[in-house]
Amino acid sequence: MEQLALRERESIVRARLGLTSNHAAAYAARDVDVDVIAAYPITPQTPTVEKIAEFVANGEIRAEYIPVESEHSAMSALIGASAAGARTFTATSSQGLFYMYELLYIASGLRLPIVMAIASRAASAPICIHGDYQDVMSMRDTGWIMIIASSAQEVYDSVIMAYRIAEDQRVLLPVAVAFDGFLMSHTTEPVELYHEEYVRKFTPKNLDRLILDSSRPITMGAMAVPDWYYEIKYQVIHAMNNSIEVIGDIHREFNNSFGRSYGFVESYMLEDAEEVVVTYGGIWGDVKRGVRMARKDGIKAGALRIRLLRPFPARDIVMSLSNAKTVIVLDRAVSPGATVDGPLALEIATALKLEGIDARVISAIHGLGQRTVYARDVYEVLKSSHHDGIQESRVYLGVREYGSG
Amino acid sequence: MTEGKEITISRGAIESAVRLRGWRELPIGGYIIEPGNSVINKTGSWRSQRPVINQDLCIRCRTCWVVCPEPAILELDKPYTTSGGVKYDITYEVDYDHCKGCGVCAHECPTNAITMVREGE
Numbered sequence: 001m002e003q004l005a006l007r008e009r010e011s012i013v014r015a016r017l018g019l020t021s022n023h024a025a026a027y028a029a030r031d032v033d034v035d036v037i038a039a040y041p042i043t044p045q046t047p048t049v050e051k052i053a054e055f056v057a058n059g060e061i062r063a064e065y066i067p068v069e070s071e072h073s074a075m076s077a078l079i080g081a082s083a084a085g086a087r088t089f090t091a092t093s094s095q096g097l098f099y100m101y102e103l104l105y106i107a108s109g110l111r112l113p114i115v116m117a118i119a120s121r122a123a124s125a126p127i128c129i130h131g132d133y134q135d136v137m138s139m140r141d142t143g144w145i146m147i148i149a150s151s152a153q154e155v156y157d158s159v160i161m162a163y164r165i166a167e168d169q170r171v172l173l174p175v176a177v178a179f180d181g182f183l184m185s186h187t188t189e190p191v192e193l194y195h196e197e198y199v200r201k202f203t204p205k206n207l208d209r210l211i212l213d214s215s216r217p218i219t220m221g222a223m224a225v226p227d228w229y230y231e232i233k234y235q236v237i238h239a240m241n242n243s244i245e246v247i248g249d250i251h252r253e254f255n256n257s258f259g260r261s262y263g264f265v266e267s268y269m270l271e272d273a274e275e276v277v278v279t280y281g282g283i284w285g286d287v288k289r290g291v292r293m294a295r296k297d298g299i300k301a302g303a304l305r306i307r308l309l310r311p312f313p314a315r316d317i318v319m320s321l322s323n324a325k326t327v328i329v330l331d332r333a334v335s336p337g338a339t340v341d342g343p344l345a346l347e348i349a350t351a352l353k354l355e356g357i358d359a360r361v362i363s364a365i366h367g368l369g370q371r372t373v374y375a376r377d378v379y380e381v382l383k384s385s386h387h388d389g390i391q392e393s394r395v396y397l398g399v400r401e402y403g404s405g
Numbered sequence: 406m407t408e409g410k411e412i413t414i415s416r417g418a419i420e421s422a423v424r425l426r427g428w429r430e431l432p433i434g435g436y437i438i439e440p441g442n443s444v445i446n447k448t449g450s451w452r453s454q455r456p457v458i459n460q461d462l463c464i465r466c467r468t469c470w471v472v473c474p475e476p477a478i479l480e481l482d483k484p485y486t487t488s489g490g491v492k493y494d495i496t497y498e499v500d501y502d503h504c505k506g507c508g509v510c511a512h513e514c515p516t517n518a519i520t521m522v523r524e525g526e
């Protein structure tokens with residue numbers, strides 16, 4: 001916002017609407033002019049693809065909408081469409097994402113710039129339609145670039161940026177943009193939508209890649225025996241590791257063009273912070289409030305939000321946390337039995353250790369199955385960390401009878 | 406496959422098929438960007454038995470050529486006279502660079518002219 005004059009901003013913004021994150025994702029897909037959407041409804045994502053179906057039916061975008069019979073087919077259809085050069089979009093949640101699983105690796109291995117929104121949701125059983133990040137965290141090894149937003153505006157902006165990132169010659173990897181199921185997918189926030197011409201200028205359809213074209217036949221998806229597989233996989237690894245610079249460039253360009261200030265991470269009151277809460281997603285607002293409450297008690301509290309999960313922005317995180325004494329990582333997902341069972345906590349602990357930073361890392365699992373977490377819960381954690389020091393390296397906030405053996 | 410067009414494989418492709426290419430040299434995503442390049446990839450190495458055609462028993466019925474899934478049966482303009490004096494204009498031979506040794510040809514041959522022989526014997 002700071003870089004753009006108000007008048008210039010007004011000319012970019014076409015509307016300021018109350019939108020859920022689901023609809024914000026749909027508007028972004030519309031504004032980048034997607035060619036093919038293939039989707040299957042699943043709570044809490046459904047309103048995303050319903051809205052896009054409406055855009056297509058109303059002729060607002062000229063896209064092919066494929067109402068497939070499953071998520072497995074949704075991702076398969078997009079793999080085919082993207083291989084043929086189409087700009088593609090889908091959205092899913094939880095069991096739907098799990099049902100796509102084998103295709104996730106195929107999309108990244110074939111280097112297809114597919115973009116997917118994920119309204120995050122708990123993993124069954126027990127059947128639970130409510131939000132947490134167990135589904136999203138299961139994607140960490142699939143070779144997808146992963147962004148986790150914390151507001152509807154950020155969902156809209158991130159989906160737009162996702163196409164630029166995915167289609168960049170130096171990247172050519174699929175991108176997932178995740179947000180909290182229900183807490184974001186079904187809550188309405190003001191979102192500034194940009195005029196189509198600005199969005200399309202920012203995201204020109206980049207077809208500078210090999211596609212299926214009968215006039216110039218190639219084969220995609222052939223078998224690779226042990227003599228070849230490793231090198232082809234290494235291409236994905238290399239592209240992922242190198243993508244962080246490209247993502248940085250695209251963020252800077254987006255921020256300049258649309259007056260935003262996105263980075264890989266977002267910090268809050270970190271300058272002199274000793275007790276730092278690290279998290280992702282929609283809980284960010286409550287975390288900031290919890291930090292403010294702790295600050296009133298004289299606790300040197302701060303917070304850090306991770307926006308980019310893959311590639312993992314270890315350097316930015318280490319720089320942000322280099323003065324912290326205790327790092328409390330709030331994960332809305334769990335890897336049962338892991339050394340550190342919060343998925344983000346595990347990465348933070350590793351990143352700090354590799355850089356020789358001696359901060360204590362505490363994995364705090366919260367809000368599984370969308371159990372409500374309040375700002376005061378964050379405050380309480382900061383308070384107990386400050387006063388007595390938390391003894392355990394892993395804690396489970398709000399589980400009834402937790403700690404009773 | 407492109408029909409009626411001659412497929413030309415570049416010399417570079419042949420050379421690099423011999424020296425295994427590194428990750429930077431390989432086409433992105435393992436795509437095969439030269440159609441028909443299976444001709445230069447020798448894929449018969451995992452065969453445990455090889456079909457051997459007895460040219461005197463072969464009646465040139467073309468069944469092996471039809472059923473070979475590879476296809477690794479070559480139909481050659483090569484005249485042959487059997488020991489019994491029958492003259493043929495063509496000869497069937499096996500492309501061992503691509504034959505996987507599945508034995509379908511031997512199984513289907515109506516005159517049992519094809520024998521599967523263990524590799525190394």
